[in-house]
Amino acid sequence: MSMISADSLPDLIRHEIHKRSGWMGFDQYMDMALYAPGLGYYSGPRSPFGAEGDFVTAAAISPSYGACVARQIVQVLDAIGSDDVLEFGAGDGRLAAQILDYARSINRPMHYQIIELSAGLRLLQQERLKAGSAEDFGQLRWLERLPEGGFRGVMLAHELLDAMPVRLFVYRHPDRHTHRHPDQQQWYERGLSNSAGHDGGGLCFADRPADAHWSAKLEALKRACQQTWPEDWPDGMLIEWHEQAQAWTRSVCDALEQGLLLVVDYGFPAHEYYLPRRQQGTLMTHQAHRAGTDLLANPGTQDLSVHVDFTAVARVALEQGMQLSGYCTQARFLFNTGILDIATASAAQEPHRTSPAALSRLAGLQKLLSEAEMGELFKFMALSRGLDSLDLIGFQQGDRSGRLGLDAC
Numbered sequence: 001m002s003m004i005s006a007d008s009l010p011d012l013i014r015h016e017i018h019k020r021s022g023w024m025g026f027d028q029y030m031d032m033a034l035y036a037p038g039l040g041y042y043s044g045p046r047s048p049f050g051a052e053g054d055f056v057t058a059a060a061i062s063p064s065y066g067a068c069v070a071r072q073i074v075q076v077l078d079a080i081g082s083d084d085v086l087e088f089g090a091g092d093g094r095l096a097a098q099i100l101d102y103a104r105s106i107n108r109p110m111h112y113q114i115i116e117l118s119a120g121l122r123l124l125q126q127e128r129l130k131a132g133s134a135e136d137f138g139q140l141r142w143l144e145r146l147p148e149g150g151f152r153g154v155m156l157a158h159e160l161l162d163a164m165p166v167r168l169f170v171y172r173h174p175d176r177h178t179h180r181h182p183d184q185q186q187w188y189e190r191g192l193s194n195s196a197g198h199d200g201g202g203l204c205f206a207d208r209p210a211d212a213h214w215s216a217k218l219e220a221l222k223r224a225c226q227q228t229w230p231e232d233w234p235d236g237m238l239i240e241w242h243e244q245a246q247a248w249t250r251s252v253c254d255a256l257e258q259g260l261l262l263v264v265d266y267g268f269p270a271h272e273y274y275l276p277r278r279q280q281g282t283l284m285t286h287q288a289h290r291a292g293t294d295l296l297a298n299p300g301t302q303d304l305s306v307h308v309d310f311t312a313v314a315r316v317a318l319e320q321g322m323q324l325s326g327y328c329t330q331a332r333f334l335f336n337t338g339i340l341d342i343a344t345a346s347a348a349q350e351p352h353r354t355s356p357a358a359l360s361r362l363a364g365l366q367k368l369l370s371e372a373e374m375g376e377l378f379k380f381m382a383l384s385r386g387l388d389s390l391d392l393i394g395f396q397q398g399d400r401s402g403r404l405g406l407d408a409c
């Protein structure tokens with residue numbers, strides 16, 4: 001990214017497009033819109049989390065959520081004799097606080113480390129976690145990079161991959177364009193150009209032919225997905241390619257000597273993701289608790305996020321010698337780790353079962369578990385190394401690993 005001074009993020013993006021001879025890949029745009037130092041959505045001064053922000057994530061919906069995640073973490077730490085947890089992209093630190101609360105409630109020592117890309121969010125996490133137990137704070141550390149010499153413990157990526165930039169490709173159907181020869185270019189990469197010169201003009205999408213390397217990868221994806229869903233992809237079908245998420249998975253799996261990488265996010269297996277009915281892709285904006293699709297509007301002030309291709313994540317981990325130890329829906333993981341027991345125990349301490357606080361806790365549980373809300377769309381994936389035959393509590397029932405299509409897509 002260039003180091004020029006610019007008044008605003010749109011100016012900086014326009015300048016960057018100009019510098020790159022008039023075209024910039026969508027992944028580079030998404031990276032700037034979310035993470036440009038001081039100006040990007042996650043690196044600006046404002047917190048996007050909670051009622052005052054743009055969206056809420058699971059830990060803010062129910063305090064029982066973090067306890068469930070903690071139960072899974074503790075099972076693995078106990079099995080391998082480690083205290084180490086490493087969370088990536090901890091947002092406002094709420095999930096870390098709940099996990100540490102649970103560990104304290106059962107007297108389980110935990111050495112909690114966080115790698116956070118945004119300097120502003122790192123401060124927010126430090127404020128929240130400092131305000132908790134001083135004893136916990138002593139066990140907390142923020143790291144700049146992956147620990148050297150191998151990590152033994154549990155790594156946690158909670159709604160991290162959905163915030164990683166994707167490349168965008170467009171499929172052009174040869175038959176629908178009779179003026180083109182059938183074997184002419186079918187794959188285009190979607191990027192951005194300046195609609196009216198680099199200063200003053202707006203941003204607009206611009207497609208350019210994908211090179212042979214990308215065309216071959218995309219053809220392979222199409223062939224593999226069509227083994228499950230034979231219908232041809234429609235003209236204009238948009239493919240989100242999670243290059244950064246795959247590179248990140250490769251490097252953290254490489255660093256995990258023994259333990260668990262727990263990936264939690266919204267998404268699907270590849271053959272459910274790249275479907276004709278999802279031909280517009282899954283990229284979304286969020287601002288003030290409203291979802292939208294205008295990806296180029298007001299960069300830096302709205303969230304951009306994408307669903308996760310869990311088949312691709314699992315495949316990269318397997319290539320790094322990891323095991324797939326489970327893949328299930330959020331509802332299933334929470335039932336398996338005892339959310340109903342945890343919630344019943346905390347409700348028993350509530351003097352008035354119909355108080356607004358008690359009712360709001362019930363509504364929170366309903367949101368986390370309901371198929372129509374987060375229960376089905378959000379998934380938990382367990383990738384492990386050196387856990388032998390440990391039966392992970394969160395995945396004991398309802399495991400859907402077989403649906404990932406790892407032999408095909």
Ligand SMILES: C[S@@+](CC[C@H](N)C(=O)[O-])C[C@H]1O[C@@H](n2cnc3c(N)ncnc32)[C@H](O)[C@@H]1O
Nearest residue numbers: 042057088089090091115116117118158159163
């Ligand atoms: C959608 S938020 C999720 C926050 C939190 N995990 C939660 O579930 O509430 C994404 C978080 O990941 C951080 N992030 C994105 N890419 C990262 C990376 N490569 N390494 C560390 N943190 C990253 C962002 O700054 C932000 O804190």
